[in-house]
Amino acid sequence: MTTTMSIRELTRNGSMFGEYDYIDIEDRKSHEYKGVFISAEYADDVKKFLEKKLAKIKQEKLDRIMKFAGKGSIHKRFEKLTVSQIKEKKAKEKYGQE
Structure with missing residues (x-):
């Protein structure tokens, strides 16, 4: 499973790491792609x-x-x-x- 989040959401909800294979990070205001977080499994x-x-x-x-x-x-x-x-x-x- 994957999802897209802002950096702020990610820092507030660290438990999301266990739920997703990878998480795309984007700036919510400008919708600029910032990077990706990969689960420890991969x-x-x-x-x-x-x-x-x-x-x-x-x-x-x-x-x-x-x-x-x-x-x-x-x-x-x-x-x-x-x-x-x-x-x-x-x-x-x-x-x-x-």
Whole structure:
């Protein structure tokens, strides 16, 4: 079961949480939708769903950023070398001096 209430009604009548699966919250004057309260019975399912959705959105953003930021990553052969050592190694590889 579901219902729609104002925040004021919800605070005055807290026992309503047990009667409904979820409660839509709206501003009674402007009829603006404010959110939803989920019963404890479904809270874990909703949290899992939201975590998956937010993780997917975050990963998509990171993937878009990494298209550009990943270009500057350091190759494994240059790990733990200073900038001057990397330049020296690249010059030796380029000009065949070892």
